[in-house]
Amino acid sequence: MRRIAVLCSGGDCPGMNACIKAIVDACDSNNIDLIGINRGYQGLIENDVRPLEKIDVANIETIAGTIIKTSRSPEFMTEKGFRKAIDNLKLNEIEGLIVIGGNGSFRGARDLVNAGVNVIGIPGTIDNDLFYTERSLGFDTAVQQAVNTVTDIKQTMYANDRAVVFKCMGRHCGDIALHTAVAVEADSLAVNEIEYSIPQIIEDVRNSMSHGVKAPVVMMSEGCKIDMDEIVYELQSQLHIVARGIELGYIQRGGVPTYYDRMLGVRWGVLAVQLLMQDMTNLAVGVKNDKIFSTPLVEVEHVLQEFRVDMVNDLRTLHALPKI
Ligand code: F6P
Numbered sequence: 001m002r003r004i005a006v007l008c009s010g011g012d013c014p015g016m017n018a019c020i021k022a023i024v025d026a027c028d029s030n031n032i033d034l035i036g037i038n039r040g041y042q043g044l045i046e047n048d049v050r051p052l053e054k055i056d057v058a059n060i061e062t063i064a065g066t067i068i069k070t071s072r073s074p075e076f077m078t079e080k081g082f083r084k085a086i087d088n089l090k091l092n093e094i095e096g097l098i099v100i101g102g103n104g105s106f107r108g109a110r111d112l113v114n115a116g117v118n119v120i121g122i123p124g125t126i127d128n129d130l131f132y133t134e135r136s137l138g139f140d141t142a143v144q145q146a147v148n149t150v151t152d153i154k155q156t157m158y159a160n161d162r163a164v165v166f167k168c169m170g171r172h173c174g175d176i177a178l179h180t181a182v183a184v185e186a187d188s189l190a191v192n193e194i195e196y197s198i199p200q201i202i203e204d205v206r207n208s209m210s211h212g213v214k215a216p217v218v219m220m221s222e223g224c225k226i227d228m229d230e231i232v233y234e235l236q237s238q239l240h241i242v243a244r245g246i247e248l249g250y251i252q253r254g255g256v257p258t259y260y261d262r263m264l265g266v267r268w269g270v271l272a273v274q275l276l277m278q279d280m281t282n283l284a285v286g287v288k289n290d291k292i293f294s295t296p297l298v299e300v301e302h303v304l305q306e307f308r309v310d311m312v313n314d315l316r317t318l319h320a321l322p323k324i
């Protein structure tokens with residue numbers, strides 16, 4: 001293939017720019033024309049495209065977000081919108097398309113594959129909820145951001161002997177909350193992948209307080225069925241401690257990409273170009289045990305989550321709580 005395109009779709013994530021830069025550099029070195037599609041599938045529908053060249057990507061690897069922007073496009077899910085998208089790929093003589101995004105974006109990518117478009121999917125989401133790959137782009141930075149923010153906030157909570165409940169992003173996936181909880185030694189963890197309840201959280205925190213913890217931390221994921229404010233209320237009324245609830249929010253998406261996310265972005269960007277150069281398409285790239293791989297795009301949706309119960313148990317052992 002001599003003419004390919006790249007787009008980002010869904011929630012942006014740190015590392016997308018590093019990945020785009022690697023794609024541009026690899027295309028430039030191999031004399032491949034690269035088209036950047038702005039604003040994801042919506043931009044494709046509106047034919048909002050531009051050539052991407054080395055000058056466009058100088059130094060972008062150090063910043064979060066994506067220079068070609070992203071969007072969630074309801075129109076792409078309509079017959080008419082989808083048709084327009086396909087027509088614009090033809091109009092621009094695109095032979096292969098690289099899609100960087102999460103679950104929704106991969107669904108769109110599979111629809112394109114079924115319509116005969118040559119696609120490579122790169123998992124780009126802080127949520128880490130594409131389970132065929134150990135990591136998705138942006139997860140490492142999101143956790144680092146969460147850990148840094150929690151660490152800072154803990155200082156003031158500790159000065160006031162206050163409890164704090166942190167809510168992490170991740171949609172239905174508890175990975176950001178889990179990894180952050182272990183790194184900061186949270187006293188209780190509420191994620192959908194394990195059983196949790198308000199009485200259990202209260203008992204976990206009571207246990208830590210009985211061991212002298214003055215500023216206990218509860219970590220929860222945004223997909224949790226219980227309300228953060230309810231946990232705060234129960235902590236205050238049952239344990240007689242002042243408590244606060246903090247949603248970590250977009251700080252998790254906006255951080256300077258870690259070396260790991262940059263490295264993943266570069267490796268996957270290069271792999272995607274290599275695959276398209278060899279006319280190998282309809283693949284999703286991933287990483288396992290530090291090795292990058294590609295696998296059929298249409299199959300990855302069936303891979304089930306392997307939640308890290310061992311990490312939950314590390315945390316519980318730390319607080320002498322029974323393992324699950
Ligand atoms: O998928 C990434 C993510 O940041 C989720 O963790 C979160 O639920 C969602 O996107 C927020 O989406 P939006 O940017 O549309 O508010």
